[in-house]
Amino acid sequence: MKLSPRDSPGFFAKPETGRAGVLIFGADAMRVALKRQELIANLVGPEGEAEMRLTRIPAADLRKDPALLSDAIKAQGFFPGPRVAFVEEATDGLAKTITAALDDWAQNDATVVVTAGNLTPRSKLRKYFESHKNAFAAGIYDDPPSRAEIEVELARAGLAAVSPEAMTEISGLSRALGPGDFRQTIEKLSLYKLGDPGPVTPADVDACAPASTEAETDDVLHATAEGRYGELGPLLHRLEAQGTLPVTLCIAATRHFRTLHLAASDPEGPARGIARARVHFKSRDRMIRQAQNWGAPRLEKALEMLIDTDLQLRSSLPTPNTALMERTLIRLAYMPRR
Numbered sequence: 303m304k305l306s307p308r309d310s311p312g313f314f315a316k317p318e319t320g321r322a323g324v325l326i327f328g329a330d331a332m333r334v335a336l337k338r339q340e341l342i343a344n345l346v347g348p349e350g351e352a353e354m355r356l357t358r359i360p361a362a363d364l365r366k367d368p369a370l371l372s373d374a375i376k377a378q379g380f381f382p383g384p385r386v387a388f389v390e391e392a393t394d395g396l397a398k399t400i401t402a403a404l405d406d407w408a409q410n411d412a413t414v415v416v417t418a419g420n421l422t423p424r425s426k427l428r429k430y431f432e433s434h435k436n437a438f439a440a441g442i443y444d445d446p447p448s449r450a451e452i453e454v455e456l457a458r459a460g461l462a463a464v465s466p467e468a469m470t471e472i473s474g475l476s477r478a479l480g481p482g483d484f485r486q487t488i489e490k491l492s493l494y495k496l497g498d499p500g501p502v503t504p505a506d507v508d509a510c511a512p513a514s515t516e517a518e519t520d521d522v523l524h525a526t527a528e529g530r531y532g533e534l535g536p537l538l539h540r541l542e543a544q545g546t547l548p549v550t551l552c553i554a555a556t557r558h559f560r561t562l563h564l565a566a567s568d569p570e571g572p573a574r575g576i577a578r579a580r581v582h583f584k585s586r587d588r589m590i591r592q593a594q595n596w597g598a599p600r601l602e603k604a605l606e607m608l609i610d611t612d613l614q615l616r617s618s619l620p621t622p623n624t625a626l627m628e629r630t631l632i633r634l635a636y637m638p639r640r
Contacts, residue, residue, distance in 0.1 A: 323414030328442030353381035385412035397426035459492035463501035531635035548627035
């Protein structure tokens with residue numbers, strides 16, 4: 303049976319007993335591994351591996367000895383409780399071996415958990431699990447985690463009280479970070495709040511968030527919007543050394559000035575517009591002042607300039623992209639002074 307992305311978080315958190323097996327597949331090996339860890343932990347419990355109720359079978363070993371999986375499914379251990387036979391990094395080349403073992407599955411046998419890479423709809427292994435009446439196939443895609451999945455991660459880390467503003471920042475991190483880095487950040491946040499009964503605040507999230515070039519990019523954008531053209535050279539050279547592409551910087555600048563334009567055009571004032579845009583709490587006051595200083599008409603001209611630069615950066619004509627982007631930002635930095 304197919305396990306939809308909407309239903310899979312609930313199943314992995316509370317897996318049904320008595321199922322023959324689960325296939326977890328996806329292009330991102332880290333996302334697949336995290337889901338597999340969660341599923342197996344909830345199937346066998348915290349002591350499952352110590353009590354030898356979990357059998358790990360690498361795909362390479364199963365190719366050499368096809369009987370390994372059947373033996374693991376039928377084996378009875380010394381400790382009572384559910385058992386799992388885990389086949390890691392399977393491919394369609396093992397479809398015949400895995401399907402034969404599952405066809406012989408009976409109640410009270412070990413649940414078979416299989417992980418695989420990106421399987422197409424024509425994959426024999428995927429088709430078998432999707433059509434099986436007592437097994438599931440769960441595709442893990444590169445979408446950012448849903449609100450429910452974030453809340454599960456927070457609950458697992460013992461972070462029950464999270465302010466709405468902090469949740470907004472955490473959601474932003476979940477889209478910016480990979481799944482492994484995001485989980486590590488949540489664990490770091492849990493340790494940071496250890497012994498603190500108060501709710502998680504945006505400042506707490508910011509203190510635990512990993513450093514990235516995004517902060518450097520924000521420095522460039524704020525310097526541009528605030529007319530500090532003298533600071534742009536060193537900041538741009540630092541970004542270039544970190545590998546930030548001119549077109550990436552142009553996209554970020556366009557997003558920044560579009561947010562300012564929306565704020566400056568808001569009938570309830572720039573403060574309300576910035577609040578609606580869900581700007582990072584550290585930048586809100588600065589961007590309110592920037593929107594007030596620029597005004598909607600000049601921001602429209604700034605956006606025209608950025609769109610024109612973006613088209614030039616993406617054209618097939620040979621252009622000095624770094625110099626072109628630097629010139630655009632310097633011209634923008636001069637505009638509030640006119």
